[in-house]
Amino acid sequence: xxxxxxxxxxxxxxxxxxxxxxxxxxxxxxxxxxxxxxxxxxxxxxxxxxxxxxxxxxxxxxxxxxxxxxxxxxxxxxxxxxxxxxxxxxxx
Amino acid sequence: xxxxxxxxxxxxxxxxxxxxxxxxxxxxxxxxxxxxxxxxxxxxxxxxxxxxxxxxxxxxxxxxxxxxxxxxxxxxxxxxxxxxxxxxxxxxxxxxxxxxxxxxxxxxxxxxxxxxxxxxxxxxxxxxxxxxxxxxxxxxxx
Numbered sequence: 001x002x003x004x005x006x007x008x009x010x011x012x013x014x015x016x017x018x019x020x021x022x023x024x025x026x027x028x029x030x031x032x033x034x035x036x037x038x039x040x041x042x043x044x045x046x047x048x049x050x051x052x053x054x055x056x057x058x059x060x061x062x063x064x065x066x067x068x069x070x071x072x073x074x075x076x077x078x079x080x081x082x083x084x085x086x087x088x089x090x091x092x
Numbered sequence: 093x094x095x096x097x098x099x100x101x102x103x104x105x106x107x108x109x110x111x112x113x114x115x116x117x118x119x120x121x122x123x124x125x126x127x128x129x130x131x132x133x134x135x136x137x138x139x140x141x142x143x144x145x146x147x148x149x150x151x152x153x154x155x156x157x158x159x160x161x162x163x164x165x166x167x168x169x170x171x172x173x174x175x176x177x178x179x180x181x182x183x184x185x186x187x188x189x190x191x192x193x194x195x196x197x198x199x200x201x202x203x204x205x206x207x208x209x210x211x212x213x214x215x216x217x218x219x220x221x222x223x224x225x226x227x228x229x230x231x232x233x234x
Contacts, residue, residue: 001168058179065176072168075144079162 003029004074010088018086025091029070036063096121096215108208110198120219142167142213142233151227158227167233170209177201 009021043063047056076091097118104114145165151158178201180188185202192199213233221229 055181058181061179062176065172065179069169069172069176072166072172075164075166076169077162077164079160081160081162083157 001071002074003071004076004091006092008088008090008092010086010090012084012086014084094121099211103208106203108200108203113198121215144234145170146230146232146234148230149227150230152225155226167209167213171206174201174204174206174209177204 003025005024005026007021007023007025009019009023011019011021013019040063043059047059050056050059073091077089079088079090080086081088100109100114100117100121103109104111109117143166145167147161147163147165149159149161151160177185177188180202185200189200192201216231216233218230218232221231223229
């Protein structure tokens, strides 16, 4: 289980050149990690205040589950092709 | 009545799937049993090795302009998604179910458990659906 490091995007439109984007996901993860660390105290306080309402536990669980979700994105692939058009989204 | 049919009826009873969906599943199960009567069923060891859910859509040779779709979803991503869906607060869950229902999907996400997913993988050997002779949809785990 490893975070996906590269996102490949391929878009092909009619009468247009094929567009290929290689997005370095590790940079996005770095920014996201900083955001998560910065937001952690706020989330903890919000969880404390909403604990009685029942949403506090969900709020606490959401962070780790979201991280697990991101770690399992590797290998995710969506590819749609037509005669002259196409789209591909590949997480590597 | 087989165990699978019993399970489908239970899912209808629990409100996890609609009667129409159950009919489709029972129909698919009957045709699957006919076509793969001699195929061995996946054991838990084999299921542990499965990593991806694949959905392939290929146009029939008579319809070459059709869409070609290739989707590969890591099974662990689905499992994590189910766990995340289970902790969504009830009031938000209602809105999600409503939105899904508007799109024609009568599914209660919070009622689908990872155990249901494992059972789906056990019984989903290699399902091929022929859509009005235009395209073939193949769903399988690998």
